[in-house]
Amino acid sequence: MEYDVSIIGLGYVGLSTGICFANRGIKVLGIDIDQKKIQKIRKGKSPIFEKNMSILLKKVVKNGKLRVQSNYDDIFKSKIIFLAVGTPSNIDGSINLKYIKTAIKNIGLSIKKSNEYFLIVIKSTVIPNTSEKIIKDLERHSGKICGTDFGIIVNPEFLQEGKAVQDTLYPDRIIIGHSSQKDKKIIMKLYKKIYRKVPPVVYTNLNNAELIKYSTSTFLALKISYINYIARLAENIPGGDIVEIKTAMSLDKRISESFLNAGLGFGGSCFPKDIRAIKSFSKDNGINSDILKSIIEINRTQPLRVITMVKKKLGNVQKKNISILGLSFKPGTDDMRDAVSIIIIKKLVALKAKIKVYDPIAIDNAKRIFGNSIQYSKNPVECIKNTDCCILVTEWSEFKNLKPKDFVKQMNRPLLIDGRRLYEKSIFKNYLEYNAIGLS
Numbered sequence: 001m002e003y004d005v006s007i008i009g010l011g012y013v014g015l016s017t018g019i020c021f022a023n024r025g026i027k028v029l030g031i032d033i034d035q036k037k038i039q040k041i042r043k044g045k046s047p048i049f050e051k052n053m054s055i056l057l058k059k060v061v062k063n064g065k066l067r068v069q070s071n072y073d074d075i076f077k078s079k080i081i082f083l084a085v086g087t088p089s090n091i092d093g094s095i096n097l098k099y100i101k102t103a104i105k106n107i108g109l110s111i112k113k114s115n116e117y118f119l120i121v122i123k124s125t126v127i128p129n130t131s132e133k134i135i136k137d138l139e140r141h142s143g144k145i146c147g148t149d150f151g152i153i154v155n156p157e158f159l160q161e162g163k164a165v166q167d168t169l170y171p172d173r174i175i176i177g178h179s180s181q182k183d184k185k186i187i188m189k190l191y192k193k194i195y196r197k198v199p200p201v202v203y204t205n206l207n208n209a210e211l212i213k214y215s216t217s218t219f220l221a222l223k224i225s226y227i228n229y230i231a232r233l234a235e236n237i238p239g240g241d242i243v244e245i246k247t248a249m250s251l252d253k254r255i256s257e258s259f260l261n262a263g264l265g266f267g268g269s270c271f272p273k274d275i276r277a278i279k280s281f282s283k284d285n286g287i288n289s290d291i292l293k294s295i296i297e298i299n300r301t302q303p304l305r306v307i308t309m310v311k312k313k314l315g316n317v318q319k320k321n322i323s324i325l326g327l328s329f330k331p332g333t334d335d336m337r338d339a340v341s342i343i344i345i346k347k348l349v350a351l352k353a354k355i356k357v358y359d360p361i362a363i364d365n366a367k368r369i370f371g372n373s374i375q376y377s378k379n380p381v382e383c384i385k386n387t388d389c390c391i392l393v394t395e396w397s398e399f400k401n402l403k404p405k406d407f408v409k410q411m412n413r414p415l416l417i418d419g420r421r422l423y424e425k426s427i428f429k430n431y432l433e434y435n436a437i438g439l440s
């Protein structure tokens with residue numbers, strides 16, 4: 001076979017997977033309908049920002065281990081086909097499978113030309129029962145039979161943006177949803193070549209594998225909303241401080257410290273849409289999902305708390321200069337999909353405040369969202385200069401370099417709202433007006 005695997009959809013998941021596999025010596029064919037993305041990748045340039053991605057990408061494009069194209073003509077030249085296209089929400093919150101359906105149709109038409117046994121590996125996040133629908137569609141488009149001519153694996157992805165390469169090469173666990181021993185053997189033969197030390201593998205059926213992904217995302221989002229709820233309580237008790245409460249909670253071996261930082265809530269391309277999808281799935285199955293409603297509601301109102309804090313301090317914010325540090329939905333990525341910065345900035349712009357922003361890498365994406373309604377700065381110091389209030393929205397580590405004296409020297413009024421508890425309150429409180437989430 002000309003390729004060992006092909007990967008359909010070269011976004012955060014597909015591109016990370018393709019580059020990491022190719023770096024382990026696997027011959028990868030990448031397919032994406034976005035021509036611009038394909039052109040960029042061919043030139044060895046990464047269309048997304050991820051640590052170490054550019055170096056690895058250049059290497060595998062140069063040595064030919066990764067080849068990319070925008071059509072499906074050569075799909076049948078690899079026996080293992082990974083599906084990593086997006087699975088966004090419909091208006092009612094349910095999962096939108098339009099990209100999956102188009103991809104499956106194209107795979108079907110391509111594998112029709114060959115008598116090989118193909119394995120389709122679903123990396124995209126899909127709601128339970130989706131793989132059953134995919135099988136029917138694939139049978140219809142290819143004229144082939146599942147179990148005889150092709151197999152399906154549900155292998156959900158858990159990488160975190162900002163750590164995509166690391167997470168792809170060293171996952172905590174691998175979930176293999178399968179319906180035949182043959183398929184299980186094929187995928188594990190590949191994974192033994194890729195992972196120097198194969199992480200724990202959970203074998204299960206297709207539906208459980210689909211639900212494992214949602215139960216994991218939802219649980220992590222639940223932890224975030226829960227600690228933000230406790231942060232609200234802490235703000236209302238004398239001397240309350242969520243950092244101390246969280247530190248104490250984390251010492252309990254039953255509670256892991258990860259995803260337990262109070263802040264402005266979660267954003268990004270996964271948690272919000274995954275919760276919407278599982279909520280809609282619960283409804284279809286007659287299962288009460290009030291628990292999800294609470295996660296969503298806390299998260300919806302959490303960014304607005306900084307607006308309340310700003311108003312409390314500045315009164316009317318019209319014509320007030322406000323600086324925003326950090327725009328991406330989390331540090332380490334340029335991804336602004338569903339970022340809380342968007343909610344905060346739009347609200348402040350509507351209140352006619354003058355906004356200046358800085359982010360280490362998300363400025364280009366921010367320009368596409370805000371245009372010239374706000375000002376863009378080249379560094380954090382320029383951003384806070386002459387402003388009446390600064391809101392820290394994304395906890396990039398470079399913001400740690402800002403010391404109390406920088407805020408005092410640069411700002412009109414040294415008023416800092418720490419939305420992510422990045423700064424040490426005991427030091428900052430001595431020098432400036434330091435307000436923070438979860439601090440009374």
Ligand SMILES: NC(=O)c1ccc[n+]([C@@H]2O[C@H](COP(=O)([O-])OP(=O)(O)OC[C@H]3O[C@@H](n4cnc5c(N)ncnc54)[C@H](O)[C@@H]3O)[C@@H](O)[C@H]2O)c1
Nearest residue numbers: 009010011012013032033034085086087099103124125157
């Ligand atoms: N981003 C994450 O951190 C992450 C983590 C775990 C799981 N996931 C899941 O993985 C899937 C992909 O997520 P992503 O963030 O990489 O998405 P993305 O939007 O970054 O990338 C999807 C890519 O698929 C391409 N595409 C769409 N339709 C296509 C088609 N018919 N043929 C070929 N290419 C097509 C798009 O052009 C795009 O480049 C989603 O289901 C998501 O929920 C994402």
